[in-house]
Amino acid sequence: MEQGILIGKTPFVIVNEPNVASPKGFAAGGMHCGIKRKRPDLGMIVCERPASAAAVYTTNAFQAAPIKVTQESLGAGGTLRAVVVNSGNANSCTGPRGLEDARMMRDTAAELLGVNRHEVAVASTGVIGEFLPMDRIVGGLRQLTVSKEGGRSFAKAILTTDTCIKQAEVRLTVDGVPVVVAGAAKGSGMIHPNMATMLAFITTDARISPDMLQSLLWKATDETFNMITVDGDSSTNDMTVAMASGLAGNRTLTPDHPDWEAFSAAFLHVCRELSKAIARDGEGATRLIEVQVEGASDAKRAAAVARAVAGSSLVKTAVFGRDANWGRIVCAAGYGDPTLDPEKTEVFLGDVQVVRGGIPLVFDAGAAEAELGRETVCIRLKLHSGEGKAVAWGCDLTHDYVTINASYRT
Structure with a gap:
């Protein structure tokens, strides 16, 4: 087929x-x-x-x-x-x-x-x-x-x-x-x-x-x-x-x-x-994380932001715990591209918007937790600074990752 x-x-x-x-x-x-x-x-x-x-x-x-x-x-x-x-x-x-x-x-x-x-x-x-x-x-x-x-x-x-x-x-x-x-x-x-x-x-x-x-x-x-x-x-x-x-x-x-x-x-x-x-299939992973970035000043900066968020250990552990801790996402985005404008930044967990203009929104915690429990967790950032866009992929960070790598040679 x-x-x-x-x-x-x-x-x-x-x-x-x-x-x-x-x-x-x-x-x-x-x-x-x-x-x-x-x-x-x-x-x-x-x-x-x-x-x-x-x-x-x-x-x-x-x-x-x-x-x-x-x-x-x-x-x-x-x-x-x-x-x-x-x-x-x-x-x-x-x-x-x-x-x-x-x-x-x-x-x-x-x-x-x-x-x-x-x-x-x-x-x-x-x-x-x-x-x-x-x-x-x-x-x-x-x-x-x-x-x-x-x-x-x-x-x-x-x-x-x-x-x-x-x-x-x-x-x-x-x-x-x-x-x-x-x-x-x-x-x-x-x-x-x-x-x-x-x-x-x-x-x-x-x-x-x-x-x-x-x-x-x-x-x-x-x-x-x-x-x-x-x-x-x-x-x-x-x-x-x-x-x-x-x-x-x-x-x-x-x-x-x-x-x-x-x-x-x-x-x-x-x-x-x-x-x-x-x-x-990351070691010990339970979910795929897809980070979509749009509106960066250029494609290179969009990629830097996407990779920073996907690679953040704090973001990865938050996804594992289904914790809608959006602060970890904006933190990673900010060091991914120190030139981005916080006041233009929007963050979404799937379809649930959690940040607008760099400040938090009141959101449905249950809906956000459900988004973080999906097999593929989608994190979206809109930066409103240009036409640059990129997608990066990662996975959650679990207890099993430590177990696997603590005894890798044996």
Whole structure:
């Protein structure tokens, strides 16, 4: 079953059972190789031809070895045939040996696939500061199989503290031919991206150059993956990789292409849904928080306000307790953009307005509490200072977050 969504005049279809291997030319798979005790911990996406590729990475100074190796691969030509991912071990802060191990992952996969080593990207997620068990990973790669139906097993293999897999897929028409955009991601804790997200992988069979794909990924990242937060921590391993096989048969996509806006909207939708899924699955979380800001002096300031409110620990705990403590919201908005005008500011909890002109309103406490109890809690701010707008996503902060992270290594 599929559901139609209209974007402007151009429809794209949301696939209810998404699969990162759906686009033409792709296959995927995952398995348990022994990094974790029982759960799947090794996955791979493979393209049957060199795919245009793009990536964004964490700006954390302690970039993990897999990021450096993936940068080497993409820097050699801008195309990829595969990406190999392990979970349970981040291969971060592991020095020269960590780099050697990441390169061994890359080279082993390349050898088994019969492709050049620079056509393979690698990613890792898990505990920082421990060496990879390379005998298990190499052995796993020799046993790992990929298929068109393997997207779900791949999505399982990349998880750490996640409680569910995260996939998205849409279909549209470009130049009269069907085009698919799909993705898979992981993320639950250590979520506060800067130029990336935890781990996300986007695939499409559209024809697009590496440069255009990189530009599109940067833009989509700024509007989606860079607008989520769980706990304020930007990981050492954050990475988003996009691959385009070009096998759909459309003319090469550029901003001048008549279907560029439709494709961009479809790509953005996949990134947005993966981002929201990460925020919704924050460690210990019970609710997704969506912060909508409009009327800022510009888009950059709107984004700063939205991220500040979504990331505020005090706002997050108030949502958990269903406490309509609007003072925490205006406080966060004020340090998000110190130039905003309090006398123009309005705040809403869902449909319940709690602040106008920077001062409180008499409101129905029961209605406000009901809004804070929804599965998705919507906080809206109207700043009346310009045309800038943005949306950010976060989650509530619960007792379980502390429990999970107090014993993460054990």
